[in-house]
Amino acid sequence: MDADGTNVQQLTNNDDGDGSPAWSADGKRIAFESNRDGDYEIFEMEADGTNLEQLTEKDGSDRHPTWSPDGNIAFHSDRYGDYEIFVGGHELAEVQQLTDNDRNEYAPAWSADGKRIAFESDRDGDEASEIFVMDADGTHVQQLTDNDAWDLEPAWSPDGKRIAFWSDRDGDHEIFVMDANGTNLQQLTDNDDVDGAPAWSPDGKRIAFSSNRFGDDEIFVMDADGTNVVRLNQNGTGPDWR
Numbered sequence: 001m002d003a004d005g006t007n008v009q010q011l012t013n014n015d016d017g018d019g020s021p022a023w024s025a026d027g028k029r030i031a032f033e034s035n036r037d038g039d040y041e042i043f044e045m046e047a048d049g050t051n052l053e054q055l056t057e058k059d060g061s062d063r064h065p066t067w068s069p070d071g072n073i074a075f076h077s078d079r080y081g082d083y084e085i086f087v088g089g090h091e092l093a094e095v096q097q098l099t100d101n102d103r104n105e106y107a108p109a110w111s112a113d114g115k116r117i118a119f120e121s122d123r124d125g126d127e128a129s130e131i132f133v134m135d136a137d138g139t140h141v142q143q144l145t146d147n148d149a150w151d152l153e154p155a156w157s158p159d160g161k162r163i164a165f166w167s168d169r170d171g172d173h174e175i176f177v178m179d180a181n182g183t184n185l186q187q188l189t190d191n192d193d194v195d196g197a198p199a200w201s202p203d204g205k206r207i208a209f210s211s212n213r214f215g216d217d218e219i220f221v222m223d224a225d226g227t228n229v230v231r232l233n234q235n236g237t238g239p240d241w242r
Contacts, residue, residue, distance in 0.1 A: 003201070005219070005232030011049035023047075024067045031055070031065035031073055042075055042092060055092040062086075064107050068136070074098070074108040074117055085119055085138070098138030104129075107153045110136070111160045111180075118144075118154035118163055131165055133180070144182030155198045155207075156180070157224075164188075164198040164207055175209055175226070188226030200224075208232075 001008040012018045016036040023030055031044045037054070040061035045052045056062040060079040067073055074087040080097075083104040088095035099105045103123040110117055115136055120129040124143060128150040134141040145151045149169035156163055157177075164177045170187065173194040178185045189195040193213040200207055201221075208221045214231070222229040 001219075001232070003221075009049075011045065012052075018043075020064045022065050022067055024071065025069045031067060033063045033065065033075075042073065053091075056095075066108050066110055068110045069112065069114040074110065076106045076108060076119075085117065087117075087136075096138075098134070099141075105132075109154045109156055109163075111156045112158050113160055118156060120152055120154065120165075131163065131182075133163075142182075144178065151176075153197055155200055157200050158202055158204045164200065166196040166198060166209075175207065177207075177224070186226070188222065189229075195220075 014036050016034060018032055018034045021030050021032045028047055029044050030047060031042060033040050034043050040063045041057060042055045042062045042065050043052060044055055058079040060077060062075055062077045065073050065075045071090050072087055073092060074085060076083050077086050082102060083106055084100060085098045085105045085108045086095045087098055101123055103121060105119055105121045108117050108119045116133055117136055118133045121132050122129050124130055128148060129152060130143055131145045131151045131154050132141055132143050147169055149167050151165055151167045154163045154165045161180055162177050163180055166173050167176050172192055173196050174190060175188040175195050175198050176185060177188055191213050193211060195209055195211045197210045198207050205224055206221050207224055208219060210217050211220050219232045220229055221232055
């Protein structure tokens with residue numbers, strides 16, 4: 001849809017679940033996850049929904065694709081047991097496993113310069129996930145959050161200075177933002193429902209997110225400081241900007 005919520009266009013149409021859409025850096029392709037072949041795999045298509053390609057075909061679930069600036073795709077997968085972060089070139093013909101431990105790693109997100117990947121993980125031993133960041137080759141892992149709540153789905157600001165995520169640390173799920181080193185935490189939303197899946201606009205001035213504050217999951221947008229919240233559409237989840 002357009003950034004004001006108009007001109008909604010349906011790109012996929014099948015009896016299974018398609019989700020987690022992610023734009024390529026040039027805006028020409030969309031990667032997404034789908035269980036249309038029986039388990040979750042990574043697919044991509046052109047921005048108008050044509051030229052669909054299945055990129056992975058493994059036992060287990062390959063989910064939550066994200067593009068690097070130079071066209072690589074990171075995703076999480078339980079193809080070898082627990083969930084780990086993988087990365088591969090455009091067609092994902094060959095992939096590299098970036099994390100390897102007996103915990104679960106989810107929701108990779110590339111920094112705008114392609115040098116780092118943020119992700120969520122329970123590797124600190126708690127049941128709940130925390131936000132971590134690592135170099136794009138899987139080295140130099142740093143833990144950014146540390147609490148008993150679930151911190152989920154990090155999203156880098158376009159300038160690489162901040163990371164948005166959603167968390168239930170106040171009792172229900174809200175949108176938070178922090179500096180890229182984990183400092184200067186700010187809570188952007190505050191209501192009794194679930195606000196999640198933050199996505200920055202390309203200019204870094206706005207954040208789109210999903211919320212069920214009116215019953216169903218719908219798409220909202222707000223300024224990057226949490227003000228000027230606008231409801232864009234109904235029955236949508238998992239926003240991504242282009």
